[in-house]
Amino acid sequence: MNPLIGITCHHDFEYLYMLNSSYVQSITEAGGIPLLLAMGMKNDVSVLVDRLDGLVLSGGFxxxxxxxxxxxIQELGEIYPGRDDNEMELVRAFLQADKPVLGICRGHQVLNVVQGGTMYQDIHTQIEGNVLQHIQRARRDHLSHRVQILDDSKLSKIYGTSSILVNSYHHQAVKEVGDSLKVCGTSSDGIVEAIVSEKHNFVVGVQWHPEDTACSGDAPSKKLFAAFVEACS
Incomplete structure (x- = not known):
């Protein structure tokens, strides 16, 4: 049976719930059934954990x-506190149940904060040295910089290589890594690009947007979604 996978959405607090269609397409093509999750479900978290086979934490502000x-700090961007509350409750429940979680960009950061980690609010002002262009000026499926993958990590086993190319759309990044999490991918400037939980079956966070590159045929991105959906099955 195809696994049922919840995907968190952005909400503009006026009219719309929003999610790029590439999330849905990537999950569907990997064999999952996507279910978009609205905000305001804190009281229904236990029901969602029981019924869903996995959780994707999508990108956003x-x-x-x-x-x-x-x-x-002055350079902090737009925030949506209601979304923070909602997603953190979901993550805690999924971690407790040891059900698969894939965090993408903001979702990668949410995973870290839930586990007690900290963040760079703005990498360009808070990190010394030459920082790469992490908000690429190119279409979303363009692979803009390289990520080194830790040998013998969950991601190296998924990808079958120690280096991949990724796209990039972020100005925040993981600083101190949360409890039970391990860094398994970094860019050449030292930014944490991927984390995995050492306590759970499949809890992975990636700082890039593999949903966009998977839809354009990028093999490593497709492998990540295939591994996630398999873990949910």
């Missing part, structure tokens, strides 16, 4: 820094 013990 910045995380409220109060969740990791900091106050906002």
């Amino acid at each position: 910045d995380i409220n820094p109060l969740f990791y013990g900091e106050e906002p």
Whole structure:
């Protein structure tokens, strides 16, 4: 039976729930059944965990820094605190149930914060040295920079290689890694690009957007979604 996989959405707090169609396409092509999750489900988390086989935390705007013990700096972008609350409750429940979670971009960061990790609110002002262009000026399926994958990690086994090319759309990044999480991918400037849980069957966060590149035929991106959906099965 094809696994039922929840995908979190962005909400503009006026009219629309929004999600790029590439998330749905990537899950569907990997053999999953996608279900878009609205906000305001904190009281229904236990029902969702029981009925869903996996969770995708989608991309979006910045995380409220109060969740990791900091106050906002000038360069902090737009935040949606209601979404933070909702997704963190979902993540805690899925981790407790040890059901698969795939965090993408913002979702990768949410995974880290839930586990007690911290964030760079803005990599361009808070990290010294030459930082790569992490908000690429190219179409979303363009592979813009390389990520080194830790040998013998879950991702190296999925990809079958120690280096992949990714796209990039972020100005925040993981700083201190949360409990039970391990860094398994970095860019050449030292930015944490991928994390995995050492306590759970399949809990992976990636800083890039594999849903966009999977839809354009990128083999490593397709392998990631295939591995995630298989873990959900």
